Amino acid sequence: MRVGILGSGLMGGKLGTIFARAGHEVVFSYAQSNDKLKRLARDAHGNGRAGTPGEAAKEADALLLAVHCSRIDDVLKQTGNFAGKVIVTCCLPMDAGSTKLIIGTTTSGAEEFAKKVAVRGARRRTRLRRPRRTGVGVSVRAV
Numbered sequence: 001m002r003v004g005i006l007g008s009g010l011m012g013g014k015l016g017t018i019f020a021r022a023g024h025e026v027v028f029s030y031a032q033s034n035d036k037l038k039r040l041a042r043d044a045h046g047n048g049r050a051g052t053p054g055e056a057a058k059e060a061d062a063l064l065l066a067v068h069c070s071r072i073d074d075v076l077k078q079t080g081n082f083a084g085k086v087i088v089t090c091c092l093p094m095d096a097g098s099t100k101l102i103i104g105t106t107t108s109g110a111e112e113f114a115k116k117v118a119v120r121g122a123r124r125r126t127r128l129r130r131p132r133r134t135g136v137g138v139s140v141r142a143v
């Protein structure tokens with residue numbers, strides 16, 4: 001499987017490395033330094049490479065979105081179109097210091113994220129999981 005990583009920090013870097021070591025083709029993107037993306041790619045046992053968010057999404061079977069929620073708009077803009085992609089995200093709707101949730105009770109991080117992706121190529125959402133309104137674990141298929 002080809003997996004694009006959008007946000008190569010603690011979550012994206014580690015999960016991408018695990019995917020690559022399991023034999024999947026992984027493109028690491030979106031970090032503050034290209035050297036970090038190249039290092040992650042080097043450590044991925046031949047199955048990783050560094051790229052832009054657009055390159056990570058191109059030909060990917062699945063995308064992992066793993067950025068602070070304040071960076072979601074930027075990374076979505078850099079990625080472009082999501083038509084046909086399965087997107088999995090671990091993003092939580094946290095405040096700047098990641099100390100408390102900024103969305104809850106009437107909506108969720110997952111619902112708000114799904115709306116953002118819908119305007120970037122999705123004609124329908126086929127799966128949206130929303131465990132206890134935390135925003136964790138949503139997967140969206142933008143077809």
Ligand SMILES: NC(=O)c1ccc[n+]([C@@H]2O[C@H](COP(=O)([O-])OP(=O)(O)OC[C@H]3O[C@@H](n4cnc5c(N)ncnc54)[C@H](OP(=O)(O)O)[C@@H]3O)[C@@H](O)[C@H]2O)c1
Nearest residue numbers: 007008009010011030031032033066067068069090091092
């Ligand atoms: N960490 C956890 O235990 C955990 C658990 C569950 C959910 N989450 C959620 O998962 C998401 C990701 O968490 P994380 O801990 O992986 O975050 P993180 O380590 O901060 O990773 C975020 C990534 O975004 C990159 N980035 C930030 N600002 C950027 C910019 N201006 N331009 C380009 N790249 C930029 C960072 O680059 P650098 O690598 O260069 O800093 C990093 O690669 C968050 O929404 C968080 O709430 C985290």
